[in-house]
Each structure stands twice: as C-alpha cells, then as structure tokens.
Amino acid sequence: MTSSLSGSGRTDSRPSIGELVGTLSEKLSQLIRDEIRLAKAEMADKAKHAAAGIGLFVGAGLLAFFALATLIATVVLALDLVLPAWAAALIVGVALLAVAAGLAYLGKTILERGGPPVPARVQESIKADVEAVKKGLSA
Numbered sequence: 001m002t003s004s005l006s007g008s009g010r011t012d013s014r015p016s017i018g019e020l021v022g023t024l025s026e027k028l029s030q031l032i033r034d035e036i037r038l039a040k041a042e043m044a045d046k047a048k049h050a051a052a053g054i055g056l057f058v059g060a061g062l063l064a065f066f067a068l069a070t071l072i073a074t075v076v077l078a079l080d081l082v083l084p085a086w087a088a089a090l091i092v093g094v095a096l097l098a099v100a101a102g103l104a105y106l107g108k109t110i111l112e113r114g115g116p117p118v119p120a121r122v123q124e125s126i127k128a129d130v131e132a133v134k135k136g137l138s139a
Contacts, residue, residue: 049114
C-alpha cells in the first residue's frame, strides 16, 4: 500500500501548529510596530496643537506683564495729575489687556481642539485588534 505522505509526514497541505505559531508571532509583532507608529504620529499631532496653544498663552502672559507695568505707570502719572499723560497710559494699558485676553482665548481654543493627550485612535484600533483575535481564536 502506498501513502501520500510528504517528507514531513503530513498528508494534507494545511500548515502545522509550529508554522501557525510562527506566523502569529510575526503578524503580532508587525501589528504592535504599526500601532506604535500610529501612536507616535497621533501624539506628535497633539503635541503640535499643545505647543501652539502654550506659545499663545506665553504671549498673553508677556503682554499682561507689560499691561500691568503700563497700568502702574498710569497710577504714577495719575498721582502727578498730568491728565494727558495718564489718560494715554491708561488707554495703552487697557488695549494691551484686551490683546492679552484675545490671545489667551485663542490659546485656550487651540488647546481644547487638540483634545486630551491620549492616543484615542490607537486605543480604538487596539480594541478592534483584540476583538479580531478573540473571534479568530473562538472560530
């Protein structure tokens, strides 16, 4: 009687458990590398938004500092009772505070647009990967 055994002693073309484990290991490591790349890209985007918002807050703080200095100069000039000088300083101080408030609002808006510094897309992708693996193991 002749047998249709191949050199490995197998009678069919299905992969062995060792081959399946090797393929699983290879695919899993590739999946993890891809998820890490996605997380890096997402975090870089969020960091860019945060940096822009923080820069605007720094600008607002600097202008608020100069506005405070101008308002202090206004008080000094008001004590000197030189109406045109203190009135001009008051106008400049209020204008600087208005600009600082605008920059602070813009910075807050940009920071909120960036969202929390959590790679949400990666989390969803990993959840989908886990579900796919669970379905594959149960089949």
